[in-house]
Amino acid sequence: AQSVTQLDSQVPVFEEAPVELRCNYSSSVSVYLFWYVQYPNQGLQLLLKYLSGSTLVESINGFEAEFNKSQTSFHLRKPSVHISDTAEYFCAVSRQGGATNKLIFGTGTLLAVQP
Amino acid sequence: DAGVIQSPRHEVTEMGQEVTLRCKPISGHNSLFWYRQTMMRGLELLIYFNNNVPIDDSGMPEDRFSAKMPNASFSTLKIQPSEPRDSAVYFCASRIIPSGANVLTFGAGSRLTVL
Numbered sequence: 001a002q003s004v005t006q007l008d009s010q011v012p013v014f015e016e017a018p019v020e021l022r023c024n025y026s027s028s029v030s031v032y033l034f035w036y037v038q039y040p041n042q043g044l045q046l047l048l049k050y051l052s053g054s055t056l057v058e059s060i061n062g063f064e065a066e067f068n069k070s071q072t073s074f075h076l077r078k079p080s081v082h083i084s085d086t087a088e089y090f091c092a093v094s095r096q097g098g099a100t101n102k103l104i105f106g107t108g109t110l111l112a113v114q115p
Numbered sequence: 116d117a118g119v120i121q122s123p124r125h126e127v128t129e130m131g132q133e134v135t136l137r138c139k140p141i142s143g144h145n146s147l148f149w150y151r152q153t154m155m156r157g158l159e160l161l162i163y164f165n166n167n168v169p170i171d172d173s174g175m176p177e178d179r180f181s182a183k184m185p186n187a188s189f190s191t192l193k194i195q196p197s198e199p200r201d202s203a204v205y206f207c208a209s210r211i212i213p214s215g216a217n218v219l220t221f222g223a224g225s226r227l228t229v230l
Contacts, residue, residue: 043119043221044158044208090158102160103219
């Protein structure tokens with residue numbers, strides 16, 4: 001079975017500062033990895049995903065995440081955050097291949113950007 | 116595309132009453148998930164369907180919960196009888212299998228309060 005650990009429940013940061021949200025996963029087989037974002041009173045939206053190929057993946061709004069197989073990590077980073085990035089961020093994992101693979105989410109990290 | 120549509124958006128009911136939550140997945144999506152989100156337990160997978168067939172219902176809390184998917188465009192999650200501890204936001208999400216690489220599209224959620 002797969003599992004995800006997000007070590008930080010909340011990360012406060014000042015506007016324009018860099019940020020890293022940590023995610024570690026556990027799996028005995030190859031995985032897909034995802035970051036989803038949830039703005040207040042909304043559903044989750046896909047931010048970025050790693051399926052295969054380049055270990056560094058980017059989103060359209062400046063976030064990036066790097067798949068590190070040896071450390072079983074998929075940390076999310078942004079060099080300069082905006083107030084509008086305030087949201088809850090969820091890391092998720094699923095086993096590669098097959099239609100019966102479910103998506104398992106971490107407990108989430110609240111990114112609180114302060115002016 | 117209207118996205119995943121959930122109803123009702125908010126439901127307040129009294130303990131012991133029956134609650135029915137509804138979900139319309141994205142047209143063409145053939146896999147559907149129900150998740151529950153609470154502060155204490157985060158995002159929990161309750162059940163998911165592939166091609167209208169339940170694949171994994173191990174996350175359904177107990178016999179008071181039931182889910183159906185009578186056709187490709189409609190699913191229900193029923194709680195009978197409801198209890199205060201069922202208060203949560205319930206999300207429905209859909210995907211395409213096998214080509215969708217496990218990317219889920221979420222609805223806006225149904226916020227349930229059981230008094």
